[in-house]
Amino acid sequence: GEDVEQSLFLSVREGDSSVINCTYTDSSSTYLYWYKQEPGAGLQLLTYIFSNMDMKQDQRLTVLLNKKDKHLSLRIADTQTGDSAIYFCAETYTNAGKSTFGDGTTLTVKP
Amino acid sequence: DTGVSQDPRHKITKRGQNVTFRCDPISEHNRLYWYRQTLGQGPEFLTYFQNEAQLEKSRLLSDRFSAERPKGSFSTLEIQRTEQGDSAMYLCASSLATGGYTFGSGTRLTVV
Numbered sequence: 001g002e003d004v005e006q007s008l009f010l011s012v013r014e015g016d017s018s019v020i021n022c023t024y025t026d027s028s029s030t031y032l033y034w035y036k037q038e039p040g041a042g043l044q045l046l047t048y049i050f051s052n053m054d055m056k057q058d059q060r061l062t063v064l065l066n067k068k069d070k071h072l073s074l075r076i077a078d079t080q081t082g083d084s085a086i087y088f089c090a091e092t093y094t095n096a097g098k099s100t101f102g103d104g105t106t107l108t109v110k111p
Numbered sequence: 112d113t114g115v116s117q118d119p120r121h122k123i124t125k126r127g128q129n130v131t132f133r134c135d136p137i138s139e140h141n142r143l144y145w146y147r148q149t150l151g152q153g154p155e156f157l158t159y160f161q162n163e164a165q166l167e168k169s170r171l172l173s174d175r176f177s178a179e180r181p182k183g184s185f186s187t188l189e190i191q192r193t194e195q196g197d198s199a200m201y202l203c204a205s206s207l208a209t210g211g212y213t214f215g216s217g218t219r220l221t222v223v
Contacts, residue, residue, distance in 0.1 A: 004153070033211045042115075042202055042214035043154065088153050090211075097142060097166055099212065101153030 004102035006089055011108045018076040020105045022089030025070060029091040032065060033099065034074045037086045046074070046087075076107075084109045115215035117203050123221045124193055131189045132218045136205030143186050144212065145178055146202040154202055160186060161208075193222045 003025045012018045024032070030051050035043040049056045049063045049072075056063045062075040076083055086104040116135040124130050136143045142161050146154035157176065158168045162183040175193075180186040190197055200219050204212035 031211070035211075035214075040216075042204075042216045043212070045211040045213065048211050090153075097159045097161065098144065098156040100156070101146075103151065103153045 004089055004091055004100050006087075006102040006105045008103070009106050009108070011110065012079050014079060014081055014109055014111050016079055018079045018083070018107055018109075020074045020076075020087050020089075020107065022072040022074075022102055023070055024072065024089070024091045024100075026091060026093055026100070027067075027070065028093040031092045032063075032072050033090040033092070034061075034063065035088040035090060035101075037088065037104070043088060079107075079109050081109045081111060083107060115203055115205055115213050117201075117215035117218050119218055120216065121219045121221075123223060126195060126222055127192055129189065129191045130193060130220065131187050132201055132203075132220075134186045134188070134203030134215060136185070136203070137213055138184070140205035140207055140213070141183070142206045142208065143180055144204045144206070145186070145188050146204065148200045148202055148217070149198075157188070157201075190220075193220075195222045198222045 005023045033048040034046045036046050037043045047058050047061050060077045064073045086106050088104045089102045090099040092099045118133045144159040145157040148154045158178050160180040175191045178188045198221050200217040202217045204214045206212045
């Protein structure tokens with residue numbers, strides 16, 4: 001079955017790197033996504049990675065995928081107070097329209 | 112294009128009443144999704160459309176919920192005979208056949 005797990009909270013100091021982790025169970029996942037949700041808002045797509053990739057870098061964001069362990073991580077370099085939000089990991093598998101989301105990691109950035 | 116629009120932003124209704132929400136997706140996107148989100152949880156899939164065809168509906172979805180996308184453009188989600196457990200944020204998203212979603216800001220439903 002489909003299940004996506006994330007740790008609930010992460011707190012870092014401004015300027016440090018943040019690493020948010022996610023594990024998933026569906027080995028047929030094709031796309032893995034990271035979304036950001038700020039208070040009172042919908043989710044915003046940050047980045048995604050195809051299952052045939054190990055790493056993707058996009059400015060301050062680095063996504064690492066370990067398919068063997070079904071582990072996905074999002075690293076935010078030089079974390080800023082504006083990065084404080086809830087981050088959701090999601091997976092989609094081939095021929096399925098829907099994505100399965102984790103319950104989110106709340107990132108708090110302290111000045 | 113201003114992104115995905117949802118209306119209303121907030122809805123308070125009495126238990127037993129019917130409610131209808133509207134979603135206007137990004138015009139070039141052929142897929143449209145409805146999700147529900149409660150506090151402390153990730154979005155939970157309800158249903159999705161490709162053009163006007165409803166391709167999947169969650170098995171957890173009560174028969175009181177129905178969604179339409181009559182011309183493959185906007186969509187409506189109706190909840191009949193609302194219950195307090197229906198209180199949640201209802202999120203609409205759209206996408207192309209591949210790629211991630213663009214979400215709307217959601218409709219917050221409170222059933223009293």
